[in-house]
Structures are given as C-alpha cells and as structure tokens.
Amino acid sequence: MDRPTLQSRLKVAEEVLQRLEENIALQGRMIATLDQGGHDVKAAKLFLRRLEATHARHVADRDRLFRELANRS
Numbered sequence: 001m002d003r004p005t006l007q008s009r010l011k012v013a014e015e016v017l018q019r020l021e022e023n024i025a026l027q028g029r030m031i032a033t034l035d036q037g038g039h040d041v042k043a044a045k046l047f048l049r050r051l052e053a054t055h056a057r058h059v060a061d062r063d064r065l066f067r068e069l070a071n072r073s
Contacts, residue, residue, distance in 0.1 A: 006069045013062040020055045027051055 001009075027048045034041050 001068065003069065003072050006065060006072065010062065010065045010069060013058060013065055017055065017058050017062060020051060020058060024048065024051050024055060 027044065031041050031044045031048060034044055
C-alpha cells in the first residue's frame, strides 16, 4: 500500500475511533440513567460490551496502519 493510501486509511480509522469513543461514553451515561431509574440494564450493558470490543478491534487496526506507515518513512 502506498503512503497516501495509508495516510488516508489512518485518518479514517482515527475518525471511526472518535465516533466509537463518543458512542461508548453516551452508552455509559444511558446505562447510568436507566439504572438510576430502576430499569433493567442487561441489554444496554451487552451493547456497551459490543461497542468496546469493536473499539478494541479498530484500535488494533489503527495501530497496524500506523506501524505500516512508520515503516514506509
């Protein structure tokens, strides 16, 4: 993969991570609100775990792209 393509993919990966981090924070707040209201939070926590797993995969992908870009320098 050439350098401009790697840079573009790295930028997209960073944007995806930003959105995931925002969604994780929002889901955490939603869980707290539901819990305070006495609601069942099992499904909300399951969704949060899925978001966190997706985030971890994207971090690994971003790090791989970064290493590949660094090796091209």
